[in-house]
Amino acid sequence: MLELRNVSKIVGSETHIGDVSLKLESGTLNVLLGPTLSGKTTLMRLMAGLEQPTGGSVHVDGQDVTGWPVQKRNVAMVYQQFINYPTLSVYENIASPLRVAGVAQSEIDARVKQAADLMQLGPYMDRTPLQLSGGQQQRTALARAMVKGANLVLLDEPLANLDYKLREELRAELPRIFAESGAIFVYATTEPSEALLLGGNTATLHQGRITQFGPTIDVYRDPADLTTARTFSDPPLNTIPARKAGKDLLIGASQRKAKLPAGASSLADGDYTVAFHPHHLVLKSPGAGALKFTGEAAVTEITGSESFIHVDVDGARWVSLVHGVHTIDVGARVDVFVDPRRFMLFAADGQLARSAQRIAA
Amino acid sequence: MNKTWNNKAWFMVLPVLLLVAFNAVIPLMTVVNYSVQETFGNNLFFFEGVKWFREVLHSDRFHDSLLRQLFFTGTILAIEIPLGVIIALAMPRQGIWVPVCLVLMALPLLVPWNVVGAMWNIFALPDIGLMGYSINALGIDFNFTRQPVSAWFTVIIMDVWHWTSLVVLLAYAGLRSIPDAYYQAARIDSASAWAVFRYIQLPKMKRVLTIAVLLRFMDSFMIYTEPFVLTGGGPGNTTTILSIDLVKAALGEFNLGIAAAMSIIYFLMTLLVCWVFYSAMMRGEDE
Numbered sequence: 001m002l003e004l005r006n007v008s009k010i011v012g013s014e015t016h017i018g019d020v021s022l023k024l025e026s027g028t029l030n031v032l033l034g035p036t037l038s039g040k041t042t043l044m045r046l047m048a049g050l051e052q053p054t055g056g057s058v059h060v061d062g063q064d065v066t067g068w069p070v071q072k073r074n075v076a077m078v079y080q081q082f083i084n085y086p087t088l089s090v091y092e093n094i095a096s097p098l099r100v101a102g103v104a105q106s107e108i109d110a111r112v113k114q115a116a117d118l119m120q121l122g123p124y125m126d127r128t129p130l131q132l133s134g135g136q137q138q139r140t141a142l143a144r145a146m147v148k149g150a151n152l153v154l155l156d157e158p159l160a161n162l163d164y165k166l167r168e169e170l171r172a173e174l175p176r177i178f179a180e181s182g183a184i185f186v187y188a189t190t191e192p193s194e195a196l197l198l199g200g201n202t203a204t205l206h207q208g209r210i211t212q213f214g215p216t217i218d219v220y221r222d223p224a225d226l227t228t229a230r231t232f233s234d235p236p237l238n239t240i241p242a243r244k245a246g247k248d249l250l251i252g253a254s255q256r257k258a259k260l261p262a263g264a265s266s267l268a269d270g271d272y273t274v275a276f277h278p279h280h281l282v283l284k285s286p287g288a289g290a291l292k293f294t295g296e297a298a299v300t301e302i303t304g305s306e307s308f309i310h311v312d313v314d315g316a317r318w319v320s321l322v323h324g325v326h327t328i329d330v331g332a333r334v335d336v337f338v339d340p341r342r343f344m345l346f347a348a349d350g351q352l353a354r355s356a357q358r359i360a361a
Numbered sequence: 362m363n364k365t366w367n368n369k370a371w372f373m374v375l376p377v378l379l380l381v382a383f384n385a386v387i388p389l390m391t392v393v394n395y396s397v398q399e400t401f402g403n404n405l406f407f408f409e410g411v412k413w414f415r416e417v418l419h420s421d422r423f424h425d426s427l428l429r430q431l432f433f434t435g436t437i438l439a440i441e442i443p444l445g446v447i448i449a450l451a452m453p454r455q456g457i458w459v460p461v462c463l464v465l466m467a468l469p470l471l472v473p474w475n476v477v478g479a480m481w482n483i484f485a486l487p488d489i490g491l492m493g494y495s496i497n498a499l500g501i502d503f504n505f506t507r508q509p510v511s512a513w514f515t516v517i518i519m520d521v522w523h524w525t526s527l528v529v530l531l532a533y534a535g536l537r538s539i540p541d542a543y544y545q546a547a548r549i550d551s552a553s554a555w556a557v558f559r560y561i562q563l564p565k566m567k568r569v570l571t572i573a574v575l576l577r578f579m580d581s582f583m584i585y586t587e588p589f590v591l592t593g594g595g596p597g598n599t600t601t602i603l604s605i606d607l608v609k610a611a612l613g614e615f616n617l618g619i620a621a622a623m624s625i626i627y628f629l630m631t632l633l634v635c636w637v638f639y640s641a642m643m644r645g646e647d648e
Contacts, residue, residue, distance in 0.1 A: 050545050071551040079542040086564040097550045144550075 001025055002047060002152055002184050007056035009042055009208075016042045017208045019056070024184045024201075026151070029175065031195040031216060032188040034205030034231055040188040043205065044154045047186060048075045060151065076145035077154040080161055082137035084129040090116070090140050091125040097148040115143040118177060135166035142170075146181065155187045159194075171197060192234045196220060204231045222355045226273060226346040235278045235308055238318040242274045242345075249274075249340075251291075252314035258291055261340045264354045272353060273346040278308070278321040280342040283334070290337045297328040311336055395621035413622035423623065425598070426606040433602055434581045437520045441577055442570065444521070445528025450562070452533055463533075466526045478590025481519040485511075485591075505592065509599035512592050516600055519587060524577060531573045535566035571642045575635060582631050603627055 002024045009017040017039050024030050032040045045051040046058065049070040057066040065073060076097075084093045092099075094112045103111075116122055119139040129137050138158060145153055155174075159167040175198060178185050189195060195202050195216055202216040204223075211228040212219050223229035230237050243250045244267055249258045251274060285292065295313035302308075307326040311318050311334055320336055328334060345354040396413055398406040417423050452462050472480070487493040487504045496503040505511040539561065547557045585604035588594070594601035594609070601609070607627065611620030 045545075048549065050548065070548050075549060077546065077549050079546070081540055081542050083540075083542050083546045085560045088560060096552070100551045100553075100556075 001059075001061055003059040004047070005057045005059065007046055007053045007058065009046060009051065010054045015208050017046060017053070020208075020210050021056075022203060022210060022213060024186065026184055027182045029178045029185045029187065029198060029200030031198055031200060031202040032186060032205055033190075033192060033195045033202050034188075035190055038205040038231075039208035040205055041156055042208070044077070044156055044186060044188060047152065048077055048154055049073045073152070074148070074150045075152040075154065076148045076150035077156065078138070078141050078145050078158045080157040082129070082134060082141055082161070084137060084140050084144070086129055089126050089128055090121055090132070093129065093140050094121075094143045094147050097144060111147050112143075115147040118146065118180075119143040134162055135170065138162060138170070142177075146177065149181075149183075151183055153181075153183045153185050155185065157188055157190065160190075175199065192220075192232045195232070202232075204228045206231055221358070222352065223344070224352055226275065226350040226352075229275055229344060229346070229352075233277060235319045235321060237275050238278060238281055238316070239273050239275045240314065240316045240318075242272050244269050244272055252316065254314050256291075256293075256314065258340055259289075261343050261345075261354070262357065264345060267345070267353055271348050273348075273350075275344045275346060276338055276342045276356065278319040281311075281318055281320040281336050281338050283309075283320065283322055283326065283336060285337045286339050289341075290339050293336050293338070295334055295336060297330060297332045297334045299330070300326065300328050302326075309334070309336075392621045392624050395617045396625055397618075399618055409618065413618040414626070417619060417622045417626060422606070426601055426603050429599075429601065430582065430603040433516070433520075433584075434578060436517055437524070437581050438574065438577055440517070440521050441525045441528050442574060445525050445573065446532045446566070446570070448525070448529045449532035449536055450558070452529070454537070463530070466529050466533075469523050469526050472523070474586035475590050477519065477523050478587040481515060481522075481587075482591050485515045507596055509596060512596060512600050516588050516591060519591060520581065520584070523587065524580070528573045528577065531569045532566055535569035536562060539565045571639075574642075575638055578638065579631060579635060582634070 002022075004020050004022045007017060007020045008015065020043065032043060034040050042051065046053050049058075049065070049068055049072075052067055057064055059065065060073065085096060088096065091112060094115055095108050098108045098111060116125060119142055121136065121139055121143060124132060124136060129140060132140065138161075142158065145155075159170055162170065171194065174187075178200075185200075187198060187200075189198075199216055201214060202219045203213040204211045204219060204227075206227045211231065212224040219228065220232050223232060226239070240252050242252070243255075244260065244264070246269065247260055247265070249260050249264070249272075250256065251258055293313045295311035295318070298310040298312055298317065300307060300309050302325050304325070305323065307322055307324065309320040309322065309326060309328060311320060313336065318336070339359070341357040341359055343354070344352065344356045347353045397409060397411070399409045399412075400406050448466075452466075453459055469477075484490045485493045485503075485505050487497050493503055493505070502508075503511045505515040543561050543565075544557065547561060552560070583604060584602070585608070588600055588602060589605055589608075592600045594605040603623075604627075607620060607623050610616045610623060
């Protein structure tokens with residue numbers, strides 16, 4: 001078990017990591033989700049012992065390891081860049097941590113073979129990294145991290161530099177590999193979809209602070225605050241300011257009156273932020289009770305199976321994620337619909353006041 | 362199919378052709394011309410075939426100059442490449458000392474060649490030069506104008522002073538291009554400092570070091586000004602390397618045929634060694 005207690009890292013006047021407390025159990029997969037520069041890499045370096053915290057402490061299985069150099073901790077790390085020894089063969093690359101540890105040759109053989117088979121590197125053992133494709137180079141780095149039998153395996157956006165197809169392939173394999181080892185896995189990514197695909201637990205990071213930590217699906221469904229909800233939404237979350245007055249919700253600058261969604265009646269009157277995911281903003285009414293907004297189309301991005309329609313509604317810029325190809329002229333008037341049961345309400349201080357209702361499709 | 366043929370585009374190549382002709386082809390052909398003829402002055406020339414080449418290739422004088430040249434080049438490469446790498450490794454990777462170190466390193470490269478020669482000449486004088494005087498004060502008999510060993514020592518140390526910086530700058534550039542993640546990965550693997558150098562830094566510096574060796578080889582093989590100003594090839598002939606010998610033959614003795622033949626042999630040797638070097642190192646790269 002790895003435990004961070006009030007860990008912070010302050011460099012000069014900049015807070016890279018601010019007061020992070022986190023408990024990671026052995027045999028779990030933990031995703032660090034946050035945009036670039038949110039502190040994912042720094043947090044991983046603190047976990048590994050590559051950097052020392054300026055405040056707080058790090059504990060492994062109850063033992064305080066703060067200040068221990070990385071060599072004394074049993075960790076492995078895989079980077080976004082493909083890091084291998086350039087002149088050594090794939091075999092020697094995978095074997096390198098075992099050689100340093102002084103493991104017997106027969107055991108090295110066995111362990112390297114096992115890791116290489118897991119990573120499907122069998123036929124390439126004699127090649128050097130430069131003779132491999134990007135995917136194979138990263139598999140080599142992953143195998144080197146596996147073979148060590150580390151308690152803590154840190155993966156810093158390991159698939160970011162791979163092309164789409166390889167990324168899909170490796171992402172599908174990784175959970176299986178994680179399951180076979182009893183280590184703590186920490187996986188940093190900027191992509192919400194990657195966190196959801198990997199499952200496990202997710203910690204959302206924002207400006208060096210953990211905004212929420214819990215099972216990935218729970219964090220996605222019930223974000224503790226607006227920042228977490230924003231971090232966990234791609235395309236960006238749709239928001240609009242609103243005011244609760246009695247049994248009414250007055251939405252946007254135009255004070256569009258809507259019935260208060262269920263479960264919100266107990267909330268105090270005052271200012272809130274309404275938020276909902278882009279795929280809940282649709283072009284056809286999803287049924288009775290849906291709210292209709294009329295806006296002006298700004299940009300339409302078409303991926304083929306889906307279209308992202310950016311609409312300016314009542315002073316806010318929303319994105320509608322809909323199936324199929326929709327071509328809408330810039331500046332055209334568009335009617336968009338959202339079921340108010342999908343609304344998340346956030347209080348003025350950003351805390352979640354009401355979750356979106358789960359509706360069976 | 363009707364196609365209009367217009368060859369006027371060839372005129373576009375003309376400026377380049379003229380430039381190359383005047384700065385490379387014509388001077389080279391002049392030398393080739395001299396190398397196969399004998400002259401007795403008054404612009405009277407007689408064709409001699411390969412006589413001069415045969416003479417040069419069989420002369421002890423040329424062999425000795427060539428050996429001295431190889432000794433010089435070999436020695437400075439053996440000193441400057443490792444020394445340059447060591448200094449580059451010792452230089453700070455970040456912080457305010459980086460520009461300071463870089464400027465200090467680049468300074469010797471900015472000194473004109475004949476100034477370097479003159480500087481070291483005075484510096485090494487046994488009576489008034491700081492280095493010459495100091496060495497003598499230590500009880501070592503040092504006089505570069507009289508003793509071959511002292512002369513060689515001064516010539517080599519001068520070249521090391523002048524040109525190690527180039528190797529340092531190239532090696533440093535190579536080191537800086539290594540992503541920090543490599544060093545972290547090595548630390549996580551508990552790799553030793555030697556392993557980091559041997560398996561990360563050296564392979565990553567290989568390309569720039571190839572260039573460094575090549576540049577230093579070519580420059581040192583053709584070096585003239587600095588040793589000429591420092592020792593003039595002396596004492597006697599002991600530091601007469603190829604270029605100094607060539608100038609002596611051409612301008613001192615006015616042996617145009619011999620000098621021209623020497624020039625061509627000299628040129629072909631430099632070209633050949635560079636080509637062999639480059640292809641050998643690049644082949645190593647592909648493997």
